[in-house]
Amino acid sequence: MLFKKVLLAAFVSLAVCSLQAQRTTLSSPDKNLQLAFWLNDKGTAMYELSYKGKAVILPSSLGFDLKKTYDDSPLPTLKEGLTVTSATQTSNDTKWKPVWGDVKEIRDNYSQLSVSLSQKGDKAIQFNVIFKLFNDGLGFRFEFPEQKNIQHFIIKEEATQFHLAGDHKAFWIPGDFDSNEFNPNTSKLSEVNSEDPKFAANIYAHTFFDKNATQTPLMMKSNDGLYINIHEAALVNYPAMNLLVDKSTNTLTSVLVPDALGNRAYLQTPAKTPWRTIIVSDKATDILASHTILNLNDPSVIKDPSWIKPTKYVGVWWEMHIGKSTWDYAGSMNATSFDAAGLKPTGKHGATTANVKRYIDFAAKHGFDGVLVEGWNTGWEDWFGQFKENVFDFVTPYPDFDVKELQRYAASKKVKIIMHHETSASVSNYERQMDTAYRFMKKFGYDAVKTGYVGHIIPRGEHHDGQWMVNHYVRVAKKTADYKIMLDAHEPVRPTGLSRTYPNWLACEAARGMEFNAWSDGNRPEHDVILPFTRFMGGPMDYTPGIFQLDLSYWDKNKKETIHTTLAKQLALYVTICSPLQMAADLPESYEKKLDAFQFIKDVAVDWDDSKYLEAEPGDYITVARKAKGKENWFLGAITDENARTATADLGFLEPGKKYTATIYADADDASYDKNAAAYKISKQVVDSKTVLSLKLAPGGGCAVSLVPIK
Numbered sequence: 285m286l287f288k289k290v291l292l293a294a295f296v297s298l299a300v301c302s303l304q305a306q307r308t309t310l311s312s313p314d315k316n317l318q319l320a321f322w323l324n325d326k327g328t329a330m331y332e333l334s335y336k337g338k339a340v341i342l343p344s345s346l347g348f349d350l351k352k353t354y355d356d357s358p359l360p361t362l363k364e365g366l367t368v369t370s371a372t373q374t375s376n377d378t379k380w381k382p383v384w385g386d387v388k389e390i391r392d393n394y395s396q397l398s399v400s401l402s403q404k405g406d407k408a409i410q411f412n413v414i415f416k417l418f419n420d421g422l423g424f425r426f427e428f429p430e431q432k433n434i435q436h437f438i439i440k441e442e443a444t445q446f447h448l449a450g451d452h453k454a455f456w457i458p459g460d461f462d463s464n465e466f467n468p469n470t471s472k473l474s475e476v477n478s479e480d481p482k483f484a485a486n487i488y489a490h491t492f493f494d495k496n497a498t499q500t501p502l503m504m505k506s507n508d509g510l511y512i513n514i515h516e517a518a519l520v521n522y523p524a525m526n527l528l529v530d531k532s533t534n535t536l537t538s539v540l541v542p543d544a545l546g547n548r549a550y551l552q553t554p555a556k557t558p559w560r561t562i563i564v565s566d567k568a569t570d571i572l573a574s575h576t577i578l579n580l581n582d583p584s585v586i587k588d589p590s591w592i593k594p595t596k597y598v599g600v601w602w603e604m605h606i607g608k609s610t611w612d613y614a615g616s617m618n619a620t621s622f623d624a625a626g627l628k629p630t631g632k633h634g635a636t637t638a639n640v641k642r643y644i645d646f647a648a649k650h651g652f653d654g655v656l657v658e659g660w661n662t663g664w665e666d667w668f669g670q671f672k673e674n675v676f677d678f679v680t681p682y683p684d685f686d687v688k689e690l691q692r693y694a695a696s697k698k699v700k701i702i703m704h705h706e707t708s709a710s711v712s713n714y715e716r717q718m719d720t721a722y723r724f725m726k727k728f729g730y731d732a733v734k735t736g737y738v739g740h741i742i743p744r745g746e747h748h749d750g751q752w753m754v755n756h757y758v759r760v761a762k763k764t765a766d767y768k769i770m771l772d773a774h775e776p777v778r779p780t781g782l783s784r785t786y787p788n789w790l791a792c793e794a795a796r797g798m799e800f801n802a803w804s805d806g807n808r809p810e811h812d813v814i815l816p817f818t819r820f821m822g823g824p825m826d827y828t829p830g831i832f833q834l835d836l837s838y839w840d841k842n843k844k845e846t847i848h849t850t851l852a853k854q855l856a857l858y859v860t861i862c863s864p865l866q867m868a869a870d871l872p873e874s875y876e877k878k879l880d881a882f883q884f885i886k887d888v889a890v891d892w893d894d895s896k897y898l899e900a901e902p903g904d905y906i907t908v909a910r911k912a913k914g915k916e917n918w919f920l921g922a923i924t925d926e927n928a929r930t931a932t933a934d935l936g937f938l939e940p941g942k943k944y945t946a947t948i949y950a951d952a953d954d955a956s957y958d959k960n961a962a963a964y965k966i967s968k969q970v971v972d973s974k975t976v977l978s979l980k981l982a983p984g985g986g987c988a989v990s991l992v993p994i995k
C-alpha cells in the first residue's frame with residue numbers, strides 16, 4: 285500500500301545576517317546521521333556530516349565558478365560572498381514499487397533542508413542547495429532557479445568538497461573521462477595513483493587527467509569501522525563527477541568531465557545538478573541494501589510498464605570474444621570496407637542464420653527469454669579503431685543473416701532476438717539513424733537493444749562521460765521507451781539510478797565485464813566482491829556471467845587466458861549481481877556437458893520480491909539471499925576473493941515452519957580459481973528457517989543455493 289506523509293517540520297525564513305554565523309542542523313529520521321550547514325566568515329557555503337557521533341565529512345566547502353555562454357566572460361564566483369535568504373526543513377516518509385529490482389517495495393524516508401543562497405549587489409546570482417538526509421546517507425544537489433542575472437551559462441568548475449576524517453582504505457579505479465573498464469585497486473586514499481601502467485592496458489578509449497583522481501562510486505572504509513560510499517544520483521544534462529584526492533588533507537574535490545572545448549556544463553535556468561551521495565553505515569551489508577540513490581531519482585515516466593520484462597538470455601557473443609567466430613563477414617577487423625560483391629566470407633562469421641537458429645533452439649529448450657546476436661549488420665570490417673563516421677546503418681544485414689526467416693523461427697520458438705547496435709562511438713551517426721533503426725526493430729519483432737560505444741566519441745571529440753554524451757544516453761532511453769524497447773548500454777557513463785525513471789533501461793555495462801577474461805590479463809578474483817560496492821551502487825550491470833569452460837585454451841591452444849573464478853562462483857554471481865538482465869554467456873556446447881550445474885542458471889530468477897544481505901566485506905566476501913518475484917523460491921549466492929573461506933548463511937529469512945529443499949552448488953574440495961577451477965559438487969538437503977548453512981568457498985570460489993518449498 286502506498287502511503288504518503290509529508291511533514292512540514294519547520295519553516296524558517298530568517299533575516300540574512302542572523303543566519304550568516306548560524307549553523308543549521310538536520311538529523312536523519314533515526315537520528316544516526318547529523319548534518320550541519322553554515323556560511324563561513326568569507327561567505328563560503330560549508331557542510332559537515334557525522335554518523336553515530338563519528339565524523340564522516342569534516343567541514344567542507346561547496347561552490348561554483350560560472351561564465352557567460354557567448355563571450356566567455358566570468359560571472360561572479362559562487363565560492364564566497366554568499367548570503368542565506370531562506371532555510372526550510374521538511375520531511376518525507378512514503379513507499380513506492382519499482383518495476384523490477386532487488387525488493388518489491390522501497391521506503392523513501394528522509395529529512396530535508398533547502399537553503400536558498402544569494403549575494404550582495406545587483407549582479408547577484410541565486411542558487412539553492414537541497415540536502416536530503418536518509419537513515420543510510422546524504423544526498424545533496426544544487427538548483428539554479430529562473431532569474432534575471434543568468435539565463436544560459438557555463439559551469440567552469442563545480443568545487444564540491446568531501447573532507448574525509450582520515451586516510452581511508454579505498455576501493456578505486458582511476459579518474460577518467462571515457463572509461464570505467466579498469467581492475468579496481470585497494471589502497472589508502474593517499475596511495476591513489478592512476479599512473480600505474482596496469483590501468484592503461486586493454487582499454488578501448490580512455491582519458492586520464494590527473495594521477496591523483498578517482499571515479500565514483502568510490503567505496504571507502506575508515507579505521508574506526510565506517511563504510512562510506514560517494515557517488516551521484518540522477519545524472520541528467522550534466523557531466524559525470526570524478527574526485528581529485530588532496531593527499532595532505534584527505535579531501536576529495538569534484539572534477540566534472542569537460543566537453544571538447546574544456547567547458548564542464550552548459551545550463552539554462554531553471555537548472556539542477558545531479559545529487560551528490562554519501563552512503564554511510566557501520567555495516568557493510570547496509571551499503572549493499574541502500575536504496576538512497578534510487579530514492580533520489582524521479583519516479584518512472586512509463587505509465588504502463590507491462591511490456592518491460594526482466595530477461596535472461598544467451599547469445600552469439602562469447603564465441604567471438606574467444607576467437608571461435610568473427611563479428612565481420614568478409615575479412616578480419618581493420619580490413620578494407622565490406623563489399624558484398626568483392627569480398628568472400630571468412631567462413632568464421634558468427635551471426636549466420638544457421639548458427640542463430642542453433643542458439644534459438646538452445647534458448648527455447650532451456651527456457652531463456654532472448655538470444656543476443658552481434659555481428660549481424662554490415663560494417664564490422666571497418667569498425668574498430670579507424671574513427672570512420674558512417675560505418676554502421678543498423679538496418680543492413682550481412683548476406684548470410686536472414687532477418688525475415690529468423691523473425692519467423694524465433695517467434696515459432698517463443699524466443700526474442702536481442703538487437704545489437706554497436707555505434708563504434710560514432711554518436712552523431714547513431715543519432716541520425718535511431719528512428720530508422722528502432723522502426724526496423726519493431727518491424728522484425730525485436731523489443732530489446734544492446735548499444736555500444738567502443739572508441740573515442742567521433743566526430744566531435746566529446747567524452748563518454750561528458751554532458752553531451754550523458755544527454756545522448758538519456759535520449760536513447762527515452763526514445764527506446766517511445767518504441768517500447770528495452771535497453772542495455774555498453775560503454776556508457778556509469779549509472780546513477782536513472783533506471784527508476786526509465787525502467788526500460790534494464791542495465792548498463794560501465795565497468796570491466798566478463799569479456800576482459802577472454803582477451804586480457806583478466807579480472808582479478810576480488811573483482812566480484814568489489815563491484816557490488818562500487819559500480820553496482822548506481823544500478824544493474826550486464827556483467828555476462830556463467831562461463832563454464834574456464835580454461836580458454838580449450839578453444840584455441842595458443843590462448844593463455846583463463847577465467848579467475850571457479851565454476852561454482854560463476855553460478856553464485858547470478859545472485860550476488862543484481863540485474864534484471866542476465867546472460868548465460870558461455871556456448872551451448874559448454875552447458876550441454878554440465879547440465880546438472882546449468883540447472884541453477886535455468887532456475888535462478890532475475891527479478892526479486894526481497895533481498896537479504898547476510899554478510900559482506902568489500903574486497904573480501906559477499907553472501908546474499910533473494911526471493912524470486914511472485915514466487916516462494918529463494919536463491920542464495922556466496923562469493924569470496926582469492927582466499928578460501930566459509931560463508932555462514934542463517935536461513936532465518938525463510939517462512940517459519942516451512943520445509944525447503946536446498947540444492948547446493950559448491951566448489952569441489954580441491955577446486956581453486958587457479959587450478960581445477962571447474963570442479964564442483966552438487967548436494968541436496970532439507971532446511972528451514974532455523975538452519976544455518978556453512979558453505980565452504982574455494983580460493984576465488986563461490987557457492988550457489990536454490991531453496992524450493994516442499995509441498
Ligand code: NOJ
Pocket residue numbers: 601658706736738774775793799
Ligand atoms: C564491447 C562490449 O562490451 C561487448 O559486449 C561487445 O561484444 C563488443 N564491444 C562489440 O560491440
Ligand code: CA
Pocket residue numbers: 465774775793797
Ligand atoms: Ca565493454
